[in-house]
Amino acid sequence: MSAIRTVVRGAQRRRVSTIVIVAATAMAVTATVLAGLLLAASSAPFANAFAAQHGAHLTALFDAAKTTEQQVAATASQAGQAAGPFPVATVAPKQDGGPGPGLPPLTVAGRADPGSGPIDRVTLLSGRWARAADEIVIARTNLRLPAGTTLTVANGSTLKVVGEGRSISRTAQGWMTPGGVAALGQTGWQMLYRYADAGTEAAMTAHRTALGGGAQTQSWLGVRDDAAHRTQLFVPLLSAFGLIGLALAALVIGNVTAGTVASATRRIGVMKALGLTPAQVVRACLAQALIPGLIGAVLGIVAGDLLAVPLTADVAELFGTVPMSVTPWVDAAAIVAAVLVIAATAAPAGWRAARLRTVDALAVGRTPAHGRGRLAARLAARSRLPRPFSLGLAQPFTRPARLLAMLVTIGLGTAAATFAIGLAVSLRHVQAADQKPNTSADVLVLPPMDAADRTDPRAVLDATPGTGSYYGRGPAEVAVDGLRETARGTVTTGDARAAGYEMLDGRWYTAPGEAVVTTGFLTATGKHVGDTVTGTGHGPLTLVGEVFDGSANNHLYTDAASLPGPQPALEWYIKLAPGTDRTAYLVALQGRNLQAEATQAEGADGTLVILDSLTALLTALLVSVAGLGVLNAVVLESRDRVHDIGVHKSVGMTPKQTAVMVVASVGIPGLVGGVAGVPAGWLLHHWAVPAMAHGAGIRLPQSTIDVYAPGLLAVLALAGLVLAAGGALLPAGWAARTRTAVALRTE
């Protein structure tokens, strides 16, 4: 055992490389923990969050004017579990100091606390629960009302937002104390139910029927299906990141371990000369790799659990669920995986060292096998490049295995960056395509405030100087045979091609009787472009095109003349003639009693912001892991070559030239890894983005997938070089500072 201890003590002497091993392993394990969490969070997120919150299978709202509290409470016996009755009020608040008219009406439930009951344990995402009658906790949706916001309700009283919560069952849009709800003017009673049999629509219909017709109900199945849309959109993305993270972590840990064992070969030779048996050598190699590896793994777990807090918060926001807490099984799995990878790499390397003849181990030591990399060295020597640079370029070819590992590490890092950047650009293109119909015009004329007023603004538009082209657009309900509910429709007047709807297939309609529809419509009806649909209240409509719609709705667009009956209230989108002053034009329209405003992009929505932050965090992590992998490889290489560095310095190589040589040693792996990583990231992007869209039931325009311009690809390919050079900088500095006499003495 003392011999093993001696071998292991080698690691203590090589402090820098040991620190790098610990850091690289820590970072890799951090990536493993986060990747594991991503995969866990992406696996049935709604079901997990629903189970954790004891979500309500059925949420019922009883009219307080028609039902007493006792009658509502009595319905509890119909379910396995029930909670309530909770008083409910509907308020239409206005944010103090906020812009615009009022906020959408909020259904507010009176709950003394967020989650002590058997059902619907609301997760408090920020702030605290309401304690006073004038305090409210807001359910977090796209509408963000942070703690401290003051709301004014219709009766003139004010409410202070004290927290944000999330109910997976979406039982309310806000929560107050029961007394607070009473003060607002209670309108109903809420009951929450859980059933043993709640998995089918039929079972839920039966439960709903049993409550009688007096209650408005909401089934968890509807909420689940709605959540599934969001979930399916992002699962491929997060899974892809998770899998890259795991692959990169395994690679880095394996590479670090193999390097550690290889660097101990000469020491092992000495120990063998002193009587160490082959079995002891293997055990020593395992111990030497496992000790720093385990220290790194523990540090990685701690870092992973800390980073998991913002990561899982972002993921929960994305999925509309609640953040996962630190998951011990993920931590345990990460440690076990790290140990297995270390052992699987160290044991064969140790076995090779054990089989090596003692004399060879002593003679060969840490120098690379003779003959490797000589062609590269010859070519480099004959190049016109500065000698320190060409010496560095040839170096990695002396250790092909280490070169391959570095190539894969850099390739994966570049692939992650390529994927992440492509994803961000794609999502922006999707958003731009989605908003284009609203932003392609310069001016919007809204329908008259008075719904009865059907004044046609076209005469005014025609008479106003500066009007270029325009068209009218408005909502319509369109009954379609084969659909249970009416399709959401949009009717247009004039040439709506100017709206710039992105076509996925076919063409835009040009005459009444033609229509274009969304992917969701085609999926729901089973129709194809070229088919005809019929329905009550209109003639046959020929589907001439498939149009992109980011919301995955059943949507049909047609000319207003295709739908007989009263003309709906239309918004008019005007493209101004070139050179027209928009402000003056708006003033002119407003002077003619038209409600006109400038169109503007809506800006990045909350989901995009979260996705950006998540993507940035994951990319930074993966690139850091890859960078540490490079750092470790270069540290090992520099340590192995320290004597050669001393020789170079003894014949006049300056510290700067030494640093150039070390950084240049990652030049070829950086370039090749980058060039190989870009297509890998490109392929991943071209798989994941359509998969995300498919999961969400939409099809994307090709323009949102073909986002990599040649210039961007070239820059991304160079990113491998930057990553490699970044990883080599520290060891280059170390090599530059190494004292020549010390380096020459090093064996």
Place this chain on the structure above:
Amino acid sequence: MTPAGEGALPADDGGARVSLASPTMIDVVDVSRRYEGDQAALDHLSLHVAEGECLALLGPSGSGKSTLLNLIAGLDRPTEGTVTVGGTRVDRLGEAAAARYRRATIGLVFQFFNLLDDLTVADNVLLPAQIAGRPAAGSRRRAAELLETLGIDRHAQAYPGRLSGGERQRVAVARALMNRPPLLLADEPTGALDTASGAEVRKLLVDLHAEGQTIVLVTHDEVLAAAVATRTVRLVDGQVAA
């Protein structure tokens, strides 16, 4: 063979330039070098070497011979005292300046050759010139000339691992002379060689000195010192023996 001085210094060598007017090549004054634990490898040692001289430093292991050589080569710095070579205060040089100084002034020959195994003999010899940024054509001519003079031109494209010890040390000498250094420092140049190879190297050093090369030789080998050196200094415990 080109002796010390002749066109050896490129114009861009800045602070590392040797003043050839100085009759004293090396001036070591009251130098001490202590390592951890306050153990003195050199203890207030002073030494002067004239240009064109061949000095042999003799002494038992641990007497400070190699430490002194490292100080003269700018590979290490003294704890106290001054080291001046050709008018340059070597003890004051930073790492970069010391590297430029070695390029221009010093040729180093080691006991274990310190050749780079993955470079051919020719590339090993060319290395100092390439690192110094000398023109390629001139450097190649110089390397070929050195290899021929030292009798190893047939091995130019071979790798050092295939050569005998004596041949490897000749390659090392060729590399040391590549930049025409005014000063050749040799640390136990025959220490790792068999008798025949040792004799080859001994003759080589004698020839070099005969051509005017200033040499400082560290050795245990009394025969080598007697054959090559114009003066011998014996070190004991970091001091010049009385």
